[in-house]
Amino acid sequence: MDRLASIAVFVKVADKGSFAAAAAELDMSAQMVGKHVAELEARLSGRLINRTTRRQNLTELGRAYYQQCRIIIAEVEAADALAEDISVEPRxxxxxxxxxxxxxxxxxxxxxxxxxxxxxxxxxxxxxxxxxxxxxxxxxxxxxxxxxxxxxxxxxxxxxYRLTICAAPAYVRTHGRPSDPQALAEHQCIVYLGSSESSNRTWRFTRDGRTEEVTVHGQIRMNDSRAMLHAVEAGSGIVMGAEVLLDPYLADGRLEQLLPEWQAPSWxxxxxxxxxxxxxxxxxxxxxxxxxxxxxx
The missing domain is CATH 3.40.190.10 (Periplasmic binding protein-like II)
Incomplete structure (x- = not known):
C-alpha cells in the first residue's frame, strides 16, 4: 500500500474516532481502513490504535505518530496547492x-x-x-x-533606509557649503519636528569609523518630510532626509548633496x-x- 495514503487514512481515523466514521468520510470500506492502519503498525512494529467494539483510542505511540502525520499531511496539501495557487489571479x-x-x-x-x-x-x-x-x-x-x-x-x-543631507543651489551660493559636520551649527537647518525634538536636532555622521554629532538650529521646523522638501527646495536651509525622497531632486540638480564624504544615518x-x-x-x-x-x- 502507498504509505502516504495509509498515513492520511490513519489521521482521518484519529480525527473521527472510529474506523467506520473514517470509512464513511473517505468513501471506502471499514475493512480497507483497517488494512491501511495495520500496514502502518507493521512498518512501525507497534500498535497505533487500541481497538474496541465501540471506539478506537490512540496508544502512546499513536498519539506521537499522529502529531507528526498531521504535519506531513498539511505540508503535502500545501505543496499540491502550489501549482493551482500560482495560476490563480490575485484578487x-x-x-x-x-x-x-x-x-x-x-x-x-x-x-x-x-x-x-x-x-x-x-x-x-x-x-x-x-x-x-x-x-x-x-x-x-x-x-x-x-x-x-x-x-x-x-x-x-x-x-x-538611508538619510542624506542637502540644500538648494541658491542656499549654497548665499551661505556657502559646510566643510564638516560641526560647521552645520552655523547654518540654517530645517529640523524634523517629531516626537523627540532634541534627538531630531542632533545630526550624526560617520567617516572612517569615526562618529561626529552636531546640534543644529533653524528658523523652520516641520513634522512632514514633503513639507520640508518644499522648504529646502525654496532655499530656506539645509535638510537631512530620506534618500528615497531626495534622490530625484539631487539627480536633476534642484538640490545639492552636502558633506558627501560623511555618511548620514541609515536603518x-x-x-x-x-x-x-x-x-x-x-x-x-x-x-x-x-x-x-x-x-x-
Missing amino acids: GRLRINAPVTFGSACIAPLLVRYAERFPAVEIDLILGDRKVDLIEEGFDAVVRVGELPDSSLIARPLAP PMHVLYAPDRRPTAKLRAFLDMLVAAFPRP
Whole structure:
C-alpha cells in the first residue's frame, strides 16, 4: 500500500474516532481502513490504535505518530496547492501599512503598478509612523523602519533606509557649503519636528569609523518630510532626509548633496507579514514586487 495514503487514512481515523466514521468520510470500506492502519503498525512494529467494539483510542505511540502525520499531511496539501495557487489571479482586498515618507514616495507608486497588473485586487494603503498591530488591525503586510523587536511575524529584509543631507543651489551660493559636520551649527537647518525634538536636532555622521554629532538650529521646523522638501527646495536651509525622497531632486540638480564624504544615518527596513503556511496570491505578488524594487544589498 502507498504509505502516504495509509498515513492520511490513519489521521482521518484519529480525527473521527472510529474506523467506520473514517470509512464513511473517505468513501471506502471499514475493512480497507483497517488494512491501511495495520500496514502502518507493521512498518512501525507497534500498535497505533487500541481497538474496541465501540471506539478506537490512540496508544502512546499513536498519539506521537499522529502529531507528526498531521504535519506531513498539511505540508503535502500545501505543496499540491502550489501549482493551482500560482495560476490563480490575485484578487480580493490588499491592506498595506507603511511609514509616511517611504510609503508616499515608494509604496504608492509601486501599488499603482500593482493595480494595473492585477485589476481584481482592491488596495488599501494606510500611511503612518505609528507601530500598528498587523493581526488585530487586519493588514496583509506592514513595512517597518528600524530594528525589529522579537515577533512571531515573518520579516523579509529590504534595502536600508538611508538619510542624506542637502540644500538648494541658491542656499549654497548665499551661505556657502559646510566643510564638516560641526560647521552645520552655523547654518540654517530645517529640523524634523517629531516626537523627540532634541534627538531630531542632533545630526550624526560617520567617516572612517569615526562618529561626529552636531546640534543644529533653524528658523523652520516641520513634522512632514514633503513639507520640508518644499522648504529646502525654496532655499530656506539645509535638510537631512530620506534618500528615497531626495534622490530625484539631487539627480536633476534642484538640490545639492552636502558633506558627501560623511555618511548620514541609515536603518534596516523590513516588510512583515503573518506566518501563514501559504501566503495568498495577492500578498505574494506584492511581496515579490516590493523585494524586487528595494532589494537588500
